[in-house]
Amino acid sequence: MKPATSIVVGEALAAAVMAPSPHNTQPWRFAVDGTRIEVRLDRDRVLTVADPEAHQARMACGAAVLNLAVSLRCQGFEPRIRLLPDAGEPDLLALVTHDGNHRVSAEDRVLAEAIFRRQTHRRPFLDQAVPTRVRALLTSAASHEGAALRVLDTEYTQVTTLVRRAEFVQANDDAFRAESARWTRRQLASPDGVPAAAAGPRPDHEGVIALRESHLDPGLPERLYERQPLLAVVLTRDAGAAADLRAGQAMQRVLLAATSSHVAASFLSQPFEVASTLARLTELFHPLGHPHTLLRLGYGYSAVARTGRRPVQEVLGPGAGDSGAERKAR
Structure with missing residues (x-):
């Protein structure tokens, strides 16, 4: 030793x-x-x-x-x-x-x-499919940490509707907007929070998902985003503090496997932050497990700010x- x-x-x-x-x-x-x-x-x-x-x-x-x-x-x-x-x-x-x-x-x-x-990629992805072998690699990464990664299929429309609903609720919640403002659009040299340079441009069309308002940079020209991004949810068999930690380990192993395969990722956290949409998500995935986070996966145009x-x-x-x-x- x-x-x-x-x-x-x-x-x-x-x-x-x-x-x-x-x-x-x-x-x-x-x-x-x-x-x-x-x-x-x-x-x-x-x-x-x-x-x-x-x-x-x-x-x-x-x-x-x-x-x-x-x-x-x-x-x-x-x-x-x-x-x-x-x-x-x-x-x-x-x-x-x-x-x-x-x-x-x-x-x-x-x-x-x-x-x-x-790194979290908050900008547009190419309309390029993530290959089946890479999806399998990411699924295996979650399993390695005692969780599951489910690529959305039949649940896709229901989940994206919940993302949009949660984004609408948060956009009209003064307390949420104030909290978000404290941590976003920081200077690039900030040791925490999200700098404006890491934000994405506004989409030039209404897509199937809503991007977090605080993570958009109004100073950038509008851009075309991917029309139907690959979405995947991290699930555990149970809920609670220990399950949160296992989900975090699994999520990170998935993100590292994605990075090693040149796949970019960002988070769609909105439906987990609104009680009504979280309850609906939990009900939707109940037969499969407890949902913890939703990942948007794909191929980015270019590198983003750190x-x-x-x-x-x-x-x-x-x-x-x-x-x-x-x-x-x-």
Whole structure:
């Protein structure tokens, strides 16, 4: 066995903070003690209007756990993950320990490399189908983390209707609009939130889905978006905090697999943020599982601006030591 060095842990934490989160709020904190890495929910960064039960925030932390584990494996360490290890501390979401030797696989390297290239693509996609073999790869990625990825078929029209309905509700909700405004259209150098440069142009026609108003850049000329994007939902067998975390791990593995296959992705979170549409989504997928997030997948015209990340030192808890390095999301 070989002990992990501070450099190894620092690299793993630098990978963890590259996970996606609602409006790039980065709702996580970490504490390091020897071979123990604690992942905690940062309540101050939970969206109280859009995500009052912290479902999406926990998913983001689950995605950070996945990145952490991928980085450790790629550096030759086998992580052991315990979700919700202490019933008395509900915001202690995961405990990751690492020791012994791990034989690094080609898949480990592919996933680790994708962590720093993955980005949310809020701009138009080409009208180019995602091949069946790539869809199968993404489905397998979700299964690997104990979840399911279902490409929408018979549910497509119902789900896109719910997206439009939720977007309409949110566009007329002053509290939601104020919360969204606090986190979007930031300067490019901002260490959190979504910069204006990462937003998309307004569509020049009414499509089958509604794009989040706060993620549109009115300064860009209108553009043609894909007419019927590939949509897929992440499902777990059950609901609850542990399911949120597993869904986040699965979502992130899907996103890394997509990145490695040159497939772009963005989120359609609106129906998960409105109580009435969330209830309808849950009912719609009840026979198959509990829905957690909806992904828009396809091929982008070009690269998009990166969103910032806070330095690792800023998300380390007291006494966790100095094991961070600042990275930028790609």
